[in-house]
């Protein structure tokens with residue numbers, strides 16, 4: 001009984017899809033699911049949090065995804081300067097100070113994308129911000145492993161708890 005309740009509480013943090021990196025997104029499966037838009041977290045999802053600009057691989061990935069027909073938006077809890085500089089060469093839709101796990105700015109991202117939650121997936125490295133936010137708004141939630149093990153202090157604190165929740169998730173996935 002207790003175990004079931006625990007899992008229900010944890011569900012909101014579990015991803016629908018787990019990938020090791022954004023370069024392993026299951027493009028065809030997402031298309032089959034009707035996903036037309038991807039909302040990307042920045043820090044430790046598509047770049048280390050302390051790297052200010054996207055590398056060539058990421059720029060190419062975004063071009064590739066757009067060619068595949070996806071609409072893209074970056075949605076970061078980080079500030080305007082960080083997001084604008086990062087987006088200079090990505091040239092995509094962008095929302096800063098997202099306040100994830102709050103959903104207000106995610107809804108703004110959907111407005112910019114002109115897509116519904118059902119047709120959009122959120123991609124991020126944190127379960128307590130990206131996944132929770134995505135589930136609350138009804139998006140498909142894709143978790144990536146963090147790109148590097150350097151973290152902002154605030155994130156570092158959450159990683160321990162995150163590890164515990166993910167342990168339950170991966171244990172269930174193996175069944």
Ligand SMILES: [Mg+2]
Pocket residue numbers: 041042043044045124125126
């Ligand atoms: Mg992140």
